[in-house]
Amino acid sequence: xxxxxxxxxxxxxxxxxxxxxxxxxxxxxxxxxxxxxxxxxxxxxxxxxxxxxxxxxxxxxxxxxxxxxxxxxxxxxxxxxxxxxxxxxxxxxxxxxxxxxxxxxxxxxxxxxxxxxxxxxxxxxxxxxxxxxxxx
Numbered sequence: 221x222x223x224x225x226x227x228x229x230x231x232x233x234x235x236x237x238x239x240x241x242x243x244x245x246x247x248x249x250x251x252x253x254x255x256x257x258x259x260x261x262x263x264x265x266x267x268x269x270x271x272x273x274x275x276x277x278x279x280x281x282x283x284x285x286x287x288x289x290x291x292x293x294x295x296x297x298x299x300x301x302x303x304x305x306x307x308x309x310x311x312x313x314x315x316x317x318x319x320x321x322x323x324x325x326x327x328x329x330x331x332x333x334x335x336x337x338x339x340x341x342x343x344x345x346x347x348x349x350x351x352x353x354x355x356x
Contacts, residue, residue: 226289227334229316230267234291236318236330242279243327245341249275250348253320256300256308263315269331274352278320278329279340286319286328 228235253276261268269276288295294313299306305323310316320329332340 225335225339227330229291229294229311229314229318229334231311231314231316233313234294234311234316234318235289236334237287237289238279238281238330239285239287240281242281242330242341244344245277245279245332246329247271247275247277247343247346248348249273249346249352251351252300252306253348254351256298257317259300260298260308260310260315260317263310266315266317267333269317269333275346276320277332277340277343279332279335280327280329282326283328286330 222240225238226235227238254270254274257268257270257276260266271277291311291313294311295309295318296312298308298310306320308320309318311318316333317331318334319331
């Protein structure tokens, strides 16, 4: 039987179920992820989603392996610009960022803070390090 992981927003009203393991776990250091995180953390009651060196950590899953179990009515799209191909989705019940979806992609990137403490798999790779002033 394939393992399912229940993921949830901070207040628990929005829940997702992910089937199996992520395709990979990434830490993205692109300018867009860092800019979006900076704007999202300014929402009332929101949290900082960047780690100590400014990366956004996510587990990538095929879209058909993620199901919204509850709280769909709380999900709201956020884009850096109105015509941006990348959308981030926030659970407005507690302003928890939930996922990132890129136009044309077959995957969805679930933010790591949705996992129960200590249960997100280890990072497989860092992406977009070239966007940093010191990419080392």
